[in-house]
Structures are given as structure tokens and as C-alpha cells.
Amino acid sequence: MMAQNETAPVPVCGPDTWMPVPARILHVKDENFNTYTIRLRIEDEIARNGYRWAPGQFNMLYAPGVGEAAISISSDPETPDNLEHTIRVVGSVTRAIKKMGKGGIIGLRGPFGTSWPTEGIKGKNVVMVAGGIGLAPIRPMIYWLLHHRHHARRVVLLYGCRSPEDRIFAPELEEWERNSALDVLVTVDNATGNWTGPVGVVTHLLGRIRVDAEHTTVMVCGPKILNRAAAWQFLQLHVRPEQVYVSLERNMNCGFGECGHCQYGSKFVCRDGPVFRFADIAHIFAKEEI
Numbered sequence: 296m297m298a299q300n301e302t303a304p305v306p307v308c309g310p311d312t313w314m315p316v317p318a319r320i321l322h323v324k325d326e327n328f329n330t331y332t333i334r335l336r337i338e339d340e341i342a343r344n345g346y347r348w349a350p351g352q353f354n355m356l357y358a359p360g361v362g363e364a365a366i367s368i369s370s371d372p373e374t375p376d377n378l379e380h381t382i383r384v385v386g387s388v389t390r391a392i393k394k395m396g397k398g399g400i401i402g403l404r405g406p407f408g409t410s411w412p413t414e415g416i417k418g419k420n421v422v423m424v425a426g427g428i429g430l431a432p433i434r435p436m437i438y439w440l441l442h443h444r445h446h447a448r449r450v451v452l453l454y455g456c457r458s459p460e461d462r463i464f465a466p467e468l469e470e471w472e473r474n475s476a477l478d479v480l481v482t483v484d485n486a487t488g489n490w491t492g493p494v495g496v497v498t499h500l501l502g503r504i505r506v507d508a509e510h511t512t513v514m515v516c517g518p519k520i521l522n523r524a525a526a527w528q529f530l531q532l533h534v535r536p537e538q539v540y541v542s543l544e545r546n547m548n549c550g551f552g553e554c555g556h557c558q559y560g561s562k563f564v565c566r567d568g569p570v571f572r573f574a575d576i577a578h579i580f581a582k583e584e585i
């Protein structure tokens with residue numbers, strides 16, 4: 296989460312925070328059958344040069360004439376020129392951006408929200424748990440940790456998805472699996488094709504790693520059910536709720552704490568999240584209906 300002593304990057308927007316700036320789609324890459332990654336270039340040079348963000352933050356992407364969607368930044372925070380978003384096609388905006396393709400111009404507001412902790416993990420083990428598209432907001436943190444590998448002790452990524460074909464960043468996952476700086480375990484619900492890796496839900500992978508509760512920071516991003524199961528399992532392993540971070544999703548409108556659209560108990564997901572310390576939301580999490 297954006298540490299209290301860090302200054303949040305100033306959002307790149309038009310004259311007010313509601314107004315997107317134009318950004319050109321430079322490249323489109325299919326990640327799987329329903330998910331693609333776009334590389335963007337903010338058209339205005341001054342806005343582009345001033346654009347900074349932290350792992351875990353998101354932008355509001357606007358498909359002209361269609362609407363806006365909150366999308367996490369999925370690229371390396373230390374190469375801001377290479378600004379990427381990884382998008383699953385679920386509705387009108389995500390479909391329209393895909394249809395525009397390379398060369399298309401969309402609107403961008405952001406970055407918004409809190410980020411994964413970077414200062415608080417000094418000397419700690421880091422365990423990241425991602426499910427499906429949830430790997431997209433985690434990927435910038437993986438890059439950050441690879442750039443600052445001395446910062447943390449052991450770095451573990453546990454990733455789960457429905458089938459091998461559902462994986463996103465598949466070539467990179469294989470690269471990370473070969474990289475001794477990271478411990479990467481990938482599981483699938485259904486082993487199709489020639490999959491020989493683990494089968495089962497991602498939380499089962501917890502049985503394959505040793506968790507030193509006192510010295511471990513956990514970062515979780517996935518569907519609601521995974522966030523819930525993973526957070527509770529780490530608590531059962533005696534990891535303190537202050538050391539567990541969860542990235543949440545809620546329908547967004549403004550993105551900066553003005554409209555109340557993303558209310559989650561007493562919090563706004565766009566401003567107080569999307570990355571929350573579990574200790575701060577455990578009481579809301581416990582109420583299923585919220």
C-alpha cells in the first residue's frame with residue numbers, strides 16, 4: 296500500500312481529475328483466448344514525462360463513446376515509457392478497446408489508488424498469491440522485487456487459474472520459474488493438454504512452501520473467493536493481519552474518492568484501496584453480504 300510517508304504520484308488528467316488525456320495504443324498482445332495486453336503512450340509529452348506510478352495502482356481507461364473501466368497497470372514501474380495494461384474482455388469497454396487495436400486512441404486518467412508495500416518488506420519474505428487476471432496487478436511488484444532483489448529475503452509467487460490455457464504472461468511465468476531469484480508455483484483447476492504441474496486451487500500450494508509467519512509479508516489478488524480463502528489461511532499460519540495485503544475490486548466511477556460508487560463498508564476502494572492491509576478490512580471482509 297502507498298506507505299504513509301510516501302507521496303502519491305500526481306494523476307495525469309486533463310484540467311480536472313475527471314478529464315482523461317489521450318493515449319495511443321502502440322501494441323496489442325493476446326495473453327490467452329479472452330485477455331490481451333496493450334502498450335500505451337500518453338500523447339502529450341509533458342504529461343508523459345511526468346507520469347509516475349507505483350505497483351498495484353490503476354488507471355481509468357476510456358473507450359471513446361463507450362465508457363470507462365478501472366484497469367491495473369501491469370508493466371514494470373521502472374520503465375514508465377512502457378506503460379501496459381492487461382485486460383480481460385468482459386463487457387463493452389474492454390471489448391471496445393480490443394476492437395480499436397494498434398494505433399487507436401483511448402483516454403487515460405490516473406494513476407489512482409494505493410500500491411503494494413515496498414518499504415515494509417525490507418528483510419522479509421514475500422509471498423504473492425494471484426488467481427487468473429489477478430496476476431496483472433501483481434506483475435509490477437514482481438518486476439520491482441527483481442530490480443531490488445536485495446530488499447527482501449525469499450520471494451514466492453503462487454499462481455492459479457482454471458486451465459493451462461487460462462494463464463496470462465505464460466512465457467514470463469516460465470522465465471520466472473527458471474529464475475533463482477524467485478520461487479514460482481503454478482497450479483490449474485483442470486489439467487488440459489500436456490500439463491504436468493500441480494492441479495487444484497491455488498491455496499493448496501501453501502502446503503508446498505514453508506511460511507515463517509513472523510517474517511513474511513503476503514500480497515493477494517484474485518477473485519473474491521480466493522482473496523478470502525488465502526487471507527484466512529495465512530492468518531491460520533499465524534501471519535499477522537498487518538502483514539497481509541489484499542487488492543480488491545469494486546465498480547468504479549470517479550476513481551478518486553468523490554462519487555461513492557466503490558464504497559466498501561467505511562472505505563472507498565478507489566482511494567483507500569485497491570490494496571488494503573487485511574487488518575484494516577477484516578471486519579468488512581467478515582460480512583459476506585457487503
Ligand SMILES: Cc1cc2nc3c(=O)[nH]c(=O)nc-3n(C[C@H](O)[C@H](O)[C@H](O)COP(=O)(O)OP(=O)(O)OC[C@H]3O[C@@H](n4cnc5c(N)ncnc54)[C@H](O)[C@@H]3O)c2cc1C
Binds near residue numbers: 353381386545546
Ligand atoms: C482497481 C481495479 C483494477 C482492475 N484491474 C483490472 C485489470 O487489470 N484487468 C481487467 O481486465 N479488469 C480489471 N478490473 C475490472 C474491470 O474494471 C471491470 O471488469 C470493468 O467493469 C470492465 O468494463 P466493461 O465495460 O468491459 O465491462 P462491464 O460491462 O462493466 O461489466 C461486465 C461484467 O463484469 C461485471 N463487473 C463489472 N465491474 C466489476 C468489478 N469491478 N468486479 C467484478 N465484476 C464486475 C459486471 O457486473 C458485468 O457482469 C479492475 C477493477 C478495479 C476496481
Ligand code: FES
Binds near residue numbers: 548550553557563
Ligand atoms: S469510484 Fe468514486 S469514490 Fe470510488
